[in-house]
Amino acid sequence: MKKVLIVIFVLFAVVFASQVINSTKANSINDKTVGSLLSDKKAADFKLKTLEGKEIKLSDFRGKIVIVDFWATWCPPCRKGIPDLISLQEEYKKDLVVIGISLDQQNTIKDLKPFIENYKINYPVVLGDEKVVKDYGGINAIPTSFIIDQKGNIVDSHIGLVPKTVYADQIKSLLKKK
Secondary structure (H helix, E strand, O other), X not given: OHHHHHHHHHHHHHHHHHHHHOOHXXXXXXXXXXXXXXXXXXXXXXXXXXXXXXXXXXXXXXXOEEEEEEEOOOOHHHHHHHHHHHHHXXXXXXXXXXXXXXXXXXXXXXXXXXXXXXXXXXXXEEXXXXXXXXXXXXXXXXXXXXXXXXXXXXXXEEEOOOOHHHHHHHHHHHHHHO
């Protein structure tokens, strides 16, 4: 039963993600929906492991802006957005942490380490689980990202590919409030 639910989730995510990419209007509607559910709420703390077994906790980054990005190696829009996240991490490294939460399943986890090396990802990538997906409102499409302020509050969320300028504007705005 669990495998059937996972397959249904993955199929739904792929179909939904492709529709979001092709429709700017749908993108903004979905952003508002997710944002209204979780904005101004304390971000759920999580403790997830990297491929090397190191535990990463969201609360370890209190005092910094955090972009939590739910993604997978097989997701074209996720792959397209990674260079922007790498660039943002480099540009704002003193004040920002990007955390990639991989939703790759067991059959694609083997591809994750070479993927990270190939893309030269400079931020922590952890393996997601059902709890973190549930704690963040249920992730129905990927990429889905959450912007978390220095106090640990969710200030915005996005479904689909997000232009670097949108993230940069949000980061600058949060840095002014510091």
